Amino acid sequence: MVIKKSRIKDHSIVFLGSHPSKKKGGIKEIISHFIISPGDLLKRILHSFLPPFRSYYVHIDFMGPVLAFVILATTLSYGHAYKITSAVYHRSPSEILFFYCSLMPVLCYILTRLGQSKISFVQLISLLGYGLYGYVFTLIISFISDETNNILFFMAMIIFTGSSVLRVCLIVLVTIKIPVVRLLVCSIIAIVQVLFVVFLYFTFVHSSFKFVKIKK
Template identity: 40%
Template sequence: MARDTSVIFIGNDDYSSNRKNKYLKLFWVNPRELPYRILGSFVPPIAGSKYCKIYVDLLGPSLALLFMAAILHYGHSSKVSYAASQVSPTETLLIYSIVMPILCYAVSRIGKSKNTFLETVSLIGYSLFGHVLTLSVSLLLYQEKSNVFFFVCFLIFGGLSALRIALVFLMSIPLPAARLIVCSLIATLHLLFLIFIHFTYMHKTFIYGIAGNSVAKHKHL
């Protein structure tokens, strides 16, 4: 059900009153609308603009996760053997896709936000296209050999998607004292996850975790 606040509109007008059809229609998106919704995930919800309307669906977030999985598995397979993580990209994405929406929904509710859980899932899911573009552009142009170029993409694509998330929650939380804490926490976690998956799965020689400590000790000896 669409709902509007002072500056943003969150929802999908195609919802049916039937609960089963309602959840099925979360995956029914006009192919012509999907690029617009993806583009909207990088545009701040400025008051009065068309990007203040945030659509709720699960098709876009599902595609973002699939693209992320493909990119991360490719990057992980090209890492040198001693630097490969013991945790697969799929496991990491699964944990993030479950924990992040729940955490964002919980902290936003503490701030008295009226956003529903599905709205939060859709918002966080579409924000992953910022990660997709950051990793894919960095991979295609520099083959993950330039950390400087990665952080340029990180600031552009990751920064825009994080800014949109922060502003949406900022506009939906009525308690002034909670706005800064909630928005800062969510945006920071969003960006830290991008840095984590870049160095863990895409950077060819970066060693993370227990394996890294073992290799470091072996080289020291």
């Protein structure tokens, strides 16, 4: 296991498990990212809501992100099934979620490279993947409540999505060397993540919301 450190002043982030073994082949290396005990998986899910103030260790694996994707896709599909017929979106939740999970790491990787960050693509995938648990808790609570005034959704978004987005941004921030770029990159990442959960809620969870075409 290789440990990579990214330092800014006295603050450091240590990525654990980002490079399991150079001796392993491609398939075996990918499989090793999915080997994780249930207890460790639960701890990493809980840590995905905590800012890296006390613990600077960030575990890298694919099991957590894949599980988050499955739970989130299931929740969105279930919520979409309860929308009124006239409000059904023309694309499936899994399709939208797949596009987001494919393009978001690419966008973040390009932005971090502009800031001369050494964070790898694999590390970003795992980091953003665990960030999906903020969406999971936010949307599940919103779906169960089914409030027409959306107050509970915004409260859950602030608590769960906000904490997971904050963790992602803080970790990315300390890996960027250029000070001017830090605020810009982290702001873009945070805005995209928050807007996406709002889009998911109103498109697939809110039972009556529908997109209306503006007539010219």
